Amino acid sequence: MARIANRFDPRLARRKMVGGIFYGVFFAAVLVSIISLFVLLIQTAVEGLPWLDFDFLTNYMSRKPELAGIKAAIMGTLITIVFTALFTVPVGVGAAIYLEEYAPKNRLTQIIEINISNLAGVPSVVYGLLGLGVFVQLMSLGKVVLAGALTLGLLVLPIVILASREAIRAVPNEYRLGAFALGADQWQVIKGAVLPSALPGILTGTILALSRAIGEAAPILVISGLVYVTFVPGPLDRFTVMPLQIFTWVGRPQEDFRSLAAAGIIVLLIILLSMNAIAVLVRNKYQTRSED
Amino acid sequence: METTASRTGDIDTGRAASGRFRRGRGSSVEGTIVRWVFFGCALISIFTTIGIVFILFGQSIGFFREVSVWEFISGTRWTPILKPTSFGVLPLVAGTLLVTVLAAAVALPIGLTTAIYLAEYAPDRARRALKPFIEILAGIPTVVYGYFALTFVTPQLQRIFPDMIVFNALSAGVVMGVMIIPMVSSLSEDAMISVPRSLRQASYALGATRLETSLKVVVPAALSGIVASFILAISRAIGETMLVTIAAGATPRITANPLESIQTMTAYIAQLAQGEASHDSVEYKTIFAVGLLLFFMTLALNLLGHWVVRRWRQAY
Secondary structure (H helix, E strand, O other): OHHHHHHOOOOHHHHHHHHHHHHHHHHHHHHHHHHHHHHHHHHHHHHHHHHOOHHHHHOOOOOOHHHOOOHHHHHHHHHHHHHHHHHHHHHHHHHHHHHHHHOOOOHHHHHHHHHHHHHOOOOHHHHHHHHHHHHHHHOOOOOOHHHHHHHHHHHHHHHHHHHHHHHHHOOOHHHHHHHHHOOOOHHHHHHHHHHHHHHHHHHHHHHHHHHHHHHOOHHHHHHHOOOOOOOOOOOOOOOOOHHHHHHHHHHOOOHHHHHHHHHHHHHHHHHHHHHHHHHHHHHHHHHHHHHO | OOOOHHHHHHOOOOOHHHHOOOOOOOOOHHHHHHHHHHHHHHHHHHHHHHHHHHHHHHHHHHHHHHOOHHHHHHOOOEEOOOOOOEEOOHHHHHHHHHHHHHHHHHHHHHHHHHHHHHHHHOOHHHHHHHHHHHHHHHHOOHHHHHHHHHHHHHHHHHHHOOOOOOOOHHHHHHHHHHHHHHHHHHHHHHHHHOOOHHHHHHHHHOOOOHHHHHHHHHHHHOHHHHHHHHHHHHHHHHHOOHHHHHHOOOOOOOOOOOOOOOOOHHHHHHHHHHOOOOOOOHHHHHHHHHHHHHHHHHHHHHHHHHHHHHHHOOOO
């Protein structure tokens, strides 16, 4: 007791002053993040906006900065993400349904769950090596859109599963019991009662997972290297994506190419921010509906 | 929920089951098929892990036939492309650790204090105004942080350190620190929010100030979550690729001087992937050996992080 009493400083005014100083320190820490964000956005805007025009969006890559555009990368990202979604959404939601609605409490289920949380922490460049080994070489797909899309699909699968599980878990159990009481079997309960009510949550998580996939450059770099694409790729063509195109431009020593990179970043961030905004809108709509 | 074959006896056609309600749970053929399909979806995550291990080991074996494991993990020279070739991975590990330490020095204190502010101090309105910005910071692609480090932070740092070269560990490390602040702050904040109110109320009742309550009651109670957030953020820093490839250089060397150009394990993989090395050559197989080491380092940290949460979680 004596030790505790010694550590207790009776000077309240002093302690309050220390508290006030630390309040400032804590708030300053928050400001570090926010100021960094704004400096980053302003730096990018100042350097990139003069280069951002209609031609930039519709031109292919060029060795002359003033003629270079980002069309091949935008189209590459678009088609890659479509195939990523086609793979990862059904598989991710299916796995989430299994784990929430069907899975018995046994060792295998436990292993699957631990495995998913570990996969979420595997570096993206390792997924690139996986894609290179499995899709490009073993399955002989080549360094094409499909190989990249499947790799990104595996990369974001844990995010889709975790988000979908949360959405499914949030469905009140009364919905299930009500449907069972009407004579529905398990699959009918899931199809008719659980999924419709979990859909907004699943959608929000999926959009956020796909926006993560859009920003990933490392796995695509490992799979396909740097390519000079001057066409709109199909699923079995060589391709590039927006972050990889930005990386190519950042790496050039000429000042103009760095400005092009900044212009590309603006386009990329606009796409990502609008996807985030859509996710927030979906979430808000869902929240207000469940309240009434 | 049992879906046993013996109970499917009362079914005329599986197709009809979707149209109308049937007696009993899980008794339709469709229901059984669907169940197995979902099970297959869940198994894909297991196959992903097996695939990663299989590919990394399988490709590394070819490499370790030509270079001994001991030379790989204890060698201090990494010159896989230049002759005379040498395959000691320590310079890449040292580069990775240097950048990671710098990032941790930025992200751990700032992330934790951000979390304390958001969980203990911020009024509701401030919280709701500030959190979206931190979430945006977390959603920015790493290639953008690379651009930011190279074109903005490096020139600013060069004013302070005039002889610092363009590609350096310091700039990449500091920016990576900013990048992982959201990870530290959001996980730590979650841990602090789940500390029950009664502990705080007891602390205030004893006459403690808000600072004393935060640092001496809430932080210790949330320590497992906070430590886990540190570990997971460090693991993320070790595995980060594009930022260090752009800003930290391509010079494998063992140094503790952050003003020098270095190369991390991830940046080496990215560098080699850009070239057109033949898929059968030894230097090509190095990326799988380095990837294997990277995979195990991050896996160990992630397991440790999850273990800390489970082992030391206070049950309230």
